[in-house]
Amino acid sequence: MRLVLGISKPRKPILGTVFSGVVETVRDKVFKFKIGDKVFGMTGFNFGTYAEYIVINQSSNVIEMPNNATFEEAAAIIVNSADVDPGFWDDDPPAKQASKY
Numbered sequence: 001m002r003l004v005l006g007i008s009k010p011r012k013p014i015l016g017t018v019f020s021g022v023v024e025t026v027r028d029k030v031f032k033f034k035i036g037d038k039v040f041g042m043t044g045f046n047f048g049t050y051a052e053y054i055v056i057n058q059s060s061n062v063i064e065m066p067n068n069a070t071f072e073e074a075a076a077i078i079v080n081s082a083d084v085d086p087g088f089w090d091d092d093p094p095a096k097q098a099s100k101y
Contacts, residue, residue, distance in 0.1 A: 016049035
């Protein structure tokens with residue numbers, strides 16, 4: 001794991017992989033979000049979400065927040081979904097897979 005994250009110090013100076021916040025600015029070719037949209041997502045091993053501001057590509061792992069969620073709850077959705085059994089997300093449950101053969 002140290003090879004991935006850095007041996008003597010972190011490879012990325014700003015850590016953090018999940019975020020939630022408000023879109024402050026958008027570039028010309030952005031069509032998915034507008035200024036003021038509440039969004040959340042994750043950067044994976046790109047890190048950097050502990051910064052005050054981050055730049056995210058609209059086609060990366062970012063979506064609009066549910067209207068009734070707080071920023072903390074939206075970020076927790078990402079963290080907790082990583083803890084769920086991978087079989088939960090499988091379109092083909094194990095019992096159904098076994099009956100195929």
